[in-house]
Amino acid sequence: MTSDHENPTDATGPSGITETDRFTELLPATRRALLHRVATAQAEGRAPSLVAAVVRDGRPVWAAGRGTVDGREPDPERTRYRIGSITKSLLAVLVLRLRDEGLFDLGDPIGRYVDTPAGGEATVAQLLSHSSGLAAEPRGPWWERTDGGLRPTPGDLFGERPQRHRVGELFHYSNTGYALLGGLVEKLRGERWYPVLRREVLLPLGMERTTYAPEAPYAQGWAVHPWADVVLPEPAADTGLMAPAGQLWSTAADLGRFAAFLLSGDDRVLAAATLAEMRRPAVDPQNPDWSGAYGLGLQLVRAGGRVLVGHTGSMPGFLGTVLASPEEGIAAVALANQTSMPGIGALVAGLVETVAEAEPRIPDPWRPDPDADLALLELTGPWYWGPRALAIRLTADRTLDLAPLDGAGGRASRFRPEADGTWTGLDAYYAGETLRVVRRPDGSVSHLDLGTFVLTREPYAPGDVVPGGVADGGWR
Incomplete structure (x- = not known):
């Protein structure tokens, strides 16, 4: 990864095209703007240290560290920070990988696989999307600062009122739900x-330092005093059964590799279609302005006119965020070692915005x-x-792209070809619906059947096969 203190290099590939020719290096003005954002965030946020990284088109293009760790500037490639709930997104990738193997269905209740005194009727999908209705936190002392040995069994995770909402009713963030997903794995x-997770997700993505x-x-x-420039060390407990909700440690560079995965996927880990499934809102957000939503293990954030996907994370003494803009091929990461620092999410969104603009x-x-399949013309x-x-x-790949000619989105959708000669909708209203070509006895195309809707070559032409028929005399 190119750090802010290194000179860009032009590595020439087999084609003779340099990396700069491929637009992978950032311009000096862009690099300075990124450094200014990070330096300002570290100074104004009073973070003992902060590291950040930017990825474009799957490649690391910039990184920087500010402050000190053990008397030295932190290394974005090597210095580990606790990543908190970003752990959840990594676990969600693994859970969906197991689903893709056919080991369970997202609609299966977790109680079919995990012996739990609460939440057993919630589906795997509801646990992934925080719509299980389970309590946000486990019972007992603050789990993030105490040893997991205090909660040795699933029965020790739930208090007297483990179910705070009806299953599937609404989004309610639940750390205990992800403890159950760890049990599922x-x-x-x-x-x-x-x-x-390390064998099937981390190492294939190159995340060796996670x-x-x-x-x-x-x-x-560290905890930073709110009214004085002094710090207090925070404990770093092994959280036991709660570990799937926020245990892991990583580096900015490793999370940059995860961000690259969020941008374009990696078939060694998860199919592109499954990654797209993770990035879709799975439940209505609770914020009235719809500035954010939650998919299957991924947060969706609206910022600067774009929708970013990723996750935030916090544990005592640590904060982190990874956000990606798949449409623009840009992602960013930031990690800091303090308990409370407003604006780290805005910093990461700002890094994406800086490069994009x-x-x-x-x-x-x-x-x-x-x-191209010319027969489909x-x-x-x-x-x-x-x-x-x-x-x-x-x-590409025999996909059909249907869109209204007036430009209004409405019923626009892409359709994936199936082995039986039909197509399946991928977006919006027609997602999951079947598009079928209906032919005349001579083999020519009569019309398209799209989930029972009929598409014809002329608008209500006499003799067209339209449900309900076409009025005698035609247009008048």
């Missing part, structure tokens, strides 16, 4: 959740598709849903 794999416990070099967690994405050059062009004009374009 252990039941299905037959070993502790962290070794499975660990269960702190390993040198790592930052001490200073250096807009350069589109890839258009080229003809050498693998007969499906392209204008179609009509009654009098509504739409058009179908053929895109």
